[in-house]
Amino acid sequence: MIHPDLGRAVVVVPTYNEALNIAAVVGRVRAAQPDLDVLVVDDSSPDGTGRIADRLAAEDPGVTVLHRTAKEGLGAAYLHGFAVALARGYDVIGEMDADGSHQPEQVGRLLDALVEADLVIGARWIRGGSVQNWSVRREALSRAGNAYVRVLLGMGVHDATAGFRMFRRTTLEKIDLSAVESTGYVFQTDLTWRTVQAGLRVREVPIDFVDREYGDSKMTTDVAVESLRRITRWGLRERRRQVRRTFRTHRERRRTP
Numbered sequence: 001m002i003h004p005d006l007g008r009a010v011v012v013v014p015t016y017n018e019a020l021n022i023a024a025v026v027g028r029v030r031a032a033q034p035d036l037d038v039l040v041v042d043d044s045s046p047d048g049t050g051r052i053a054d055r056l057a058a059e060d061p062g063v064t065v066l067h068r069t070a071k072e073g074l075g076a077a078y079l080h081g082f083a084v085a086l087a088r089g090y091d092v093i094g095e096m097d098a099d100g101s102h103q104p105e106q107v108g109r110l111l112d113a114l115v116e117a118d119l120v121i122g123a124r125w126i127r128g129g130s131v132q133n134w135s136v137r138r139e140a141l142s143r144a145g146n147a148y149v150r151v152l153l154g155m156g157v158h159d160a161t162a163g164f165r166m167f168r169r170t171t172l173e174k175i176d177l178s179a180v181e182s183t184g185y186v187f188q189t190d191l192t193w194r195t196v197q198a199g200l201r202v203r204e205v206p207i208d209f210v211d212r213e214y215g216d217s218k219m220t221t222d223v224a225v226e227s228l229r230r231i232t233r234w235g236l237r238e239r240r241r242q243v244r245r246t247f248r249t250h251r252e253r254r255r256t257p
């Protein structure tokens with residue numbers, strides 16, 4: 001059961017060509033956490049994922065589907081899903097992949113931790129977290145990416161790129177989603193960074209991440225490069241701000257006798 005202090009909860013599940021996965025994932029969420037609703041956001045998948053999702057929605061009032069006309073990236077799909085979930089009055093709004101990487105049976109851990117947090121991240125790279133079926137290259141890329149984010153942005157989050165999360169609605173309202181431009185994978189880091197900068201509480205709980213068995217990955221070198229470029233830009237901006245702040249304090253100290 002979801003903690004009564006949290007209120008009504010929904011998890012947004014973006015899909016693009018997940019016909020082989022969507023029914024299992026939605027079914028597992030509803031079985032593991034019957035009071036957690038599911039909002040599938042499908043970008044007109046050519047493989048018919050949207051139709052399967054409609055069928056699931058017809059069978060279960062806790063499941064709804066948002067159909068978008070074109071594939072516009074993960075971030076755009078989430079922003080659309082969040083806007084709909086906020087308009088529907090949900091108090092807790094989550095994120096989860098449709099490819100079986102995130103275990104619906106572990107969503108309860110995230111919800112429990114949200115009682116004392118504003119954002120909970122299901123993290124791979126903390127004690128107790130794990131990854132299965134990943135190539136050495138993919139693991140190295142994720143670990144290095146996260147280490148880079150941690151050093152450059154100076155935040156204490158270990159898995160800022162993870163896509164298994166629970167937000168309080170107040171968090172999404174505070175971080176100004178209308179200003180988010182990231183549409184691809186850097187979207188996750190973007191939201192983490194905004195939440196930290198807003199002074200909100202971020203907690204990480206360990207999860208077991210299992211790489212997709214069916215369907216194709218949408219992760220490409222271009223995506224990784226674009227992420228690094230943006231994170232570097234944010235990091236440099238933050239460093240400049242810190243330097244300016246330090247000089248200002250220094251000058252003020254010299255002025256006061």
Ligand SMILES: Nc1nc2c(ncn2[C@@H]2O[C@H](COP(=O)(O)OP(=O)(O)OP(=O)(O)O)[C@@H](O)[C@H]2O)c(=O)[nH]1
Nearest residue numbers: 014015016041043072073074077097098099217218
């Ligand atoms: N609606 C929508 N969903 C997307 C889009 N791109 C990816 N997704 C979904 O977002 C989730 C994560 O995408 P994945 O392709 O699994 O990306 P990943 O987990 O980083 O990489 P792999 O698991 O290696 O494929 C999955 O549920 C995808 O179907 C998109 O453009 N639109």
Ligand SMILES: [Mg+2]
Nearest residue numbers: 097099101212
């Ligand atoms: Mg995946």
